[in-house]
Amino acid sequence: MESPRILMLTPRISGVGGIAQHVRQLAKRLRRSGYEVEILSSETMGLKLRKGVANIGYALSAALKSAGRRFDVVHGHNLPTAIPVKNSGARIKILTIHGVYWRQIRLLYGLFLGEAARLAERELLRGIDAITAVTMEAAKHYRSLGYDVRHIPNAIDLSELPKSCERVSDPQITYLGRLSREKGVDLLVKAALKGLKGLVIAGDGPLRSLVEHAARRKLLKFLGPLPRRRALEILAGSDVAVLPSREEGVSTVLLEAMALKIPVVATKVGGTIEVVKDGYDAVLIDPRVEELEKAVRVLLEDRSLAKKLIENAYRRVVSAFNWDIVQRQYLELYYRLLNRL
Numbered sequence: 001m002e003s004p005r006i007l008m009l010t011p012r013i014s015g016v017g018g019i020a021q022h023v024r025q026l027a028k029r030l031r032r033s034g035y036e037v038e039i040l041s042s043e044t045m046g047l048k049l050r051k052g053v054a055n056i057g058y059a060l061s062a063a064l065k066s067a068g069r070r071f072d073v074v075h076g077h078n079l080p081t082a083i084p085v086k087n088s089g090a091r092i093k094i095l096t097i098h099g100v101y102w103r104q105i106r107l108l109y110g111l112f113l114g115e116a117a118r119l120a121e122r123e124l125l126r127g128i129d130a131i132t133a134v135t136m137e138a139a140k141h142y143r144s145l146g147y148d149v150r151h152i153p154n155a156i157d158l159s160e161l162p163k164s165c166e167r168v169s170d171p172q173i174t175y176l177g178r179l180s181r182e183k184g185v186d187l188l189v190k191a192a193l194k195g196l197k198g199l200v201i202a203g204d205g206p207l208r209s210l211v212e213h214a215a216r217r218k219l220l221k222f223l224g225p226l227p228r229r230r231a232l233e234i235l236a237g238s239d240v241a242v243l244p245s246r247e248e249g250v251s252t253v254l255l256e257a258m259a260l261k262i263p264v265v266a267t268k269v270g271g272t273i274e275v276v277k278d279g280y281d282a283v284l285i286d287p288r289v290e291e292l293e294k295a296v297r298v299l300l301e302d303r304s305l306a307k308k309l310i311e312n313a314y315r316r317v318v319s320a321f322n323w324d325i326v327q328r329q330y331l332e333l334y335y336r337l338l339n340r341l
Contacts (some may be wrong), residue, residue, distance in 0.1 A: 004071075006038070007040060007066065007074045007075070007088065008026070008039045009039075009040050009053065010039065010078075011042055013043050014054065015225065016226070016228055017087035018250075022252065024325075024329065025157060025323060029327050040066060051058045052249045057234055058118065059082075059084060063084040066084045070197070070226060070261070071089070072090065072091050072092065072289075072334075073092045074088040076093075077092045079117075080308065081095065082128065085303070088099050091131045091338065091341060092130075092338055093128050095125070095130075096132045096134065096152070096335075098133075098134050100247070101183075101187075102114055103235070104247050105117040105151065122143075125142070126230055128331055131334050135153075135270055135271030136151050138249065150265055151203060152323055154321065155169065157191075161259055166230070166235070167200045169199075170249055171197065172234075172239050173199050173296055174235055174238040174240075174241050174262075175200070178204070179203050179252075182247045183243075184244030184245050184267065185205070185211065188242065189207075189219070193219060198239070199217075199242075200220070202224065202234060212277045235260060240262070240296050240306075241264050241265070242266070243267065244265075244267055244287055245266070245270070248269050248271055249271045250274070251271070251275075254276070258281070258317040259314065263283075263309045264276065264283070264309070264313065266285075267284065268280055275317075280309070283335060
């Protein structure tokens with residue numbers, strides 16, 4: 001069989017968001033292996049959509065753009081791509097889910113839209129040839145709806161990690177990612193208000209004004225959205241990485257912190273608890289300000305504990321979240337489905 005032509009669909013392909021990084025890395029590695037890969041995202045289509053309607057705007061535009069186009073495989077990432085995936089002319093239609101989508105919508109937009117998203121999931125997933133999920137939690141949820149879901153985790157490429165680091169604070173307690181409620185960014189601001197020193201935040205999102213206000217009061221440092229290389233250098237120079245999410249898939253930043261040997265404080269949610277164990281390779285907490293403050297201070301003061309955690313975390317990420325393994329799993333899925341035709 002000739003190498004399949006692949007269309008990747010993602011609402012965004014730029015920035016430090018986990019889904020964008022996942023798709024960029026998968027596409028790059030497939031191209032390096034000789035596959036023809038095209039990406040359809042808001043950026044590649046030149047879309048500038050308002051927040052709140054960005055996902056539906058992307059879905060409708062991508063559906064029009066991909067209609068009737070002949071690819072062997074169309075591979076969408078997250079629920080907003082389900083419509084263009086099903087509308088494409090590809091022989092095989094695959095959707096990868098990066099967390100339980102309706103829960104993310106509920107946290108972002110409230111109970112009404114969260115319930116609407118939950119009801120819409122069943123319809124959106126019909127007609128998909130294969131569904132994968134980056135977390136076992138998401139795989140279990142969508143299996144409960146009657147779908148056959150394969151767990152293929154997120155991953156990182158160790159060769160892309162920086163050799164240098166950057167310090168902008170002492171201590172340096174770093175958060176990288178989307179500035180939104182589901183990511184728990186408001187908890188970081190509250191912790192800064194209560195006296196936690198050394199917080200460094202980089203990213204963009206709906207809570208940006210809250211973070212900027214705290215930065216103007218000199219409660220924390222806000223670096224805005226950064227190029228990925230500099231964001232990783234900031235992470236590499238940190239004393240502690242924090243992930244205070246209320247909902248989470250498998251965070252790329254978590255994996256990167258583990259690979260860079262930075263001790264992690266994270267919440268006991270979603271895919272995080274599938275990646276790390278409390279007291280073994282991270283400190284896990286409930287998404288509460290008091291627990292966040294205490295855990296950070298423990299790691300800053302007890303460097304022998306921090307050393308133990310980072311050594312265990314490094315071994316874990318290298319052995320279980322390697323892109324060589326994940327790429328092979330996706331290719332096996334592509335060929336298995338194509339061989340059925």
